[in-house]
Amino acid sequence: MSNQMQMNAGAPAADERAFIQQLRTTFEQLPNDIDLYLFTDPAKDDVFSQSTRQVVRAFREFTDRINFREYNLHHELASKWHVDSSPTLLISPEKFSIRWIGAPMGEEARILLETLILVGLGKSNLSDQSKKVLERITSPRAVKVFVSPSCPYCPQEAVNAVRAVVEKPDLISLEIIDIQCRPDLAEQYSAHSVPQAYANDLLIGQGAQQEEVFVSSLEKLEAQTIFIPDSDAELVENDLVIIGGGPAGLSAGIYAVRSGLNAAVIEKGALGGQVATTPIVENYPGYPQIGGKSLVDIMVTHALQYVQIFQGEEVVGIEAGFPITVQTSRRKFKTKTLLLATGASHNTIGVPGETRLSGRGVSYCSTCDGPLFKGKKVIMVGGGNSAVTEALHLKNMGVDVTLVHRRDSLRAQEFLIKQLELSQIAVMWDRQVQEILGKEKVSGVLLKNTRDGSVSEMPLDGVFIAIGYSPAVDLAVKMGIELNEEGYIKHDEKHRTNIPGVYSAGDVEGGYKQIVTATGQGSSAAMTIFEDLIDPYWKKN
Numbered sequence: 001m002s003n004q005m006q007m008n009a010g011a012p013a014a015d016e017r018a019f020i021q022q023l024r025t026t027f028e029q030l031p032n033d034i035d036l037y038l039f040t041d042p043a044k045d046d047v048f049s050q051s052t053r054q055v056v057r058a059f060r061e062f063t064d065r066i067n068f069r070e071y072n073l074h075h076e077l078a079s080k081w082h083v084d085s086s087p088t089l090l091i092s093p094e095k096f097s098i099r100w101i102g103a104p105m106g107e108e109a110r111i112l113l114e115t116l117i118l119v120g121l122g123k124s125n126l127s128d129q130s131k132k133v134l135e136r137i138t139s140p141r142a143v144k145v146f147v148s149p150s151c152p153y154c155p156q157e158a159v160n161a162v163r164a165v166v167e168k169p170d171l172i173s174l175e176i177i178d179i180q181c182r183p184d185l186a187e188q189y190s191a192h193s194v195p196q197a198y199a200n201d202l203l204i205g206q207g208a209q210q211e212e213v214f215v216s217s218l219e220k221l222e223a224q225t226i227f228i229p230d231s232d233a234e235l236v237e238n239d240l241v242i243i244g245g246g247p248a249g250l251s252a253g254i255y256a257v258r259s260g261l262n263a264a265v266i267e268k269g270a271l272g273g274q275v276a277t278t279p280i281v282e283n284y285p286g287y288p289q290i291g292g293k294s295l296v297d298i299m300v301t302h303a304l305q306y307v308q309i310f311q312g313e314e315v316v317g318i319e320a321g322f323p324i325t326v327q328t329s330r331r332k333f334k335t336k337t338l339l340l341a342t343g344a345s346h347n348t349i350g351v352p353g354e355t356r357l358s359g360r361g362v363s364y365c366s367t368c369d370g371p372l373f374k375g376k377k378v379i380m381v382g383g384g385n386s387a388v389t390e391a392l393h394l395k396n397m398g399v400d401v402t403l404v405h406r407r408d409s410l411r412a413q414e415f416l417i418k419q420l421e422l423s424q425i426a427v428m429w430d431r432q433v434q435e436i437l438g439k440e441k442v443s444g445v446l447l448k449n450t451r452d453g454s455v456s457e458m459p460l461d462g463v464f465i466a467i468g469y470s471p472a473v474d475l476a477v478k479m480g481i482e483l484n485e486e487g488y489i490k491h492d493e494k495h496r497t498n499i500p501g502v503y504s505a506g507d508v509e510g511g512y513k514q515i516v517t518a519t520g521q522g523s524s525a526a527m528t529i530f531e532d533l534i535d536p537y538w539k540k541n
């Protein structure tokens with residue numbers, strides 16, 4: 001599926017119509033029909049079975065290339081294909097072993113859509129680098145990917161797995177498991193965060209992996225962290241390469257291309273940065289209240305009208321110079337200028353148990369993992385806008401959440417504090433998490449009273465952490481970019497860094513860290529770059 005197809009219900013009606021027309025055309029052009037077999041238990045026609053039926057019907061409204069049949073879980077075909085869970089959706093099972101356990105709702109519907117297109121194409125669309133890795137696999141791989149409807153990182157990981165099956169159907173099989181429908185399976189695998197990928201019951205990935213990293217993990221049956229491409233990677237020449245597909249990078253892309261520059265955005269993970277996982281945004285002008293992911297979808301759809309986005313590609317090296325060389329996991333860019341809009345990554349508390357139990361009850365994404373904790377007891381650590389927004393979101397999801405803050409007053413905005421009070425979420429003041437307890441998964445925390453030093457144990461199912469972000473400056477530091485005393489990229493008022501032709505924008509610069517400031521910084525950096533390319537300041541000295 002092209003990036004253009006990534007928009008969803010948040011997009012305006014005209015764009016939606018264009019999107020549906022594009023889907024119709026895409027399906028018409030597929031060389032193969034797609035066979036969907038849904039198995040349900042008539043004695044338990046629950047919301048998951050009904051939703052699956054609805055999603056499939058919605059797809060069938062714009063294409064007749066999908067053949068859909070529904071069978072009783074006790075039908076002989078169920079035993080032929082070893083189906084024992086309701087609902088289970090098999091996708092062209094005569095050709096591929098791809099099954100959906102649960103209902104493809106929310107973000108998961110995107111995964112299903114992309115799966116249908118890849119199956120209809122009969123082609124994986126994997127990069128050449130990934131195909132080379134898969135060629136080395138010679139024994140079966142039974143893959144499971146755990147996903148949730150509200151997780152913006154899940155499509156990337158699940159689609160990696162779908163591509164692998166389509167590329168190597170003789171050896172690779174896949175189960176996509178919706179944790180809302182099958183919390184028991186999530187529990188069995190200790191998958192307390194999404195996405196999580198297993199192959200032959202071994203954990204091969206936590207979070208959205210870049211495609212080549214996923215296939216390497218699949219080959220080695222162990223989670224890999226980085227993929228270095230072969231030297232025959234494709235060469236691309238640009239005026240501007242933007243690293244980071246959040247609001248700053250996307251705005252810069254729009255402004256740069258509209259100015260006439262040949263620009264590209266590279267994003268290793270989910271587009272939209274932190275906004276993609278923000279439950280509700282209420283301070284972006286023009287949208288009094290909008291889900292973070294919907295806002296991102298609108299921005300991405302808009303940006304794609306102008307700028308090429310290389311999503312799921314990780315920058316593995318940069319060499320300053322004229323031109324600047326940017327090496328990703330798939331190709332090499334030679335670019336006149338570079339904009340670092342790499343954003344920030346979440347902070348950790350740094351207490352015993354936190355790393356070990358990450359994905360086992362410790363979570364940094366309430367939007368992704370909240371559904372796993374419905375009816376369960378968790379704490380949200382932090383006292384800023386993120387902690388309060390996410391605590392409200394968890395409460396709305398039916399999670400029993402207590403806010404734990406190390407002081408006796410919050411730094412969140414007044415409006416959010418009022419909402420917190422109205423929600424009747426319990427707040428524990430003056431408490432610092434000292435240790436996260438649990439063997440296989442979180443069972444509680446040790447809390448230190450920051451006033452009197454006393455320590456108490458609190459039994460829990462989960463610990464959500466939202467204690468701010470640190471700038472993602474690894475690439476910048478490696479290429480010799482100076483940082484300021486707070487660790488953000490040092491830049492002048494035109495967003496120029498100390499290296500000629502290299503600029504910064506967004507949260508990596510520090511400052512207010514709002515969506516609206518990031519878009520402003522991205523656009524003004526792009527305008528500076530346009531002016532500098534006409535009249536390079538680095539040639540004047």
Ligand code: NAP
Nearest residue numbers: 349382383384385386387406407411466467468469512513
């Ligand atoms: P933040 O504003 O930096 O707040 C971090 C919170 O975590 C603070 O309350 C801090 O406590 C606490 N904290 C820090 N280290 C801790 C530790 N080791 N243990 C326990 N608690 C710790 O971070 P944020 O809420 O993630 O927001 C980040 C940025 O995004 C901010 O600029 C924020 O305004 C912006 N943002 C805006 C919105 C919005 O406009 N609606 C929404 C989300 C985020 P102290 O207060 O004691 O320092």
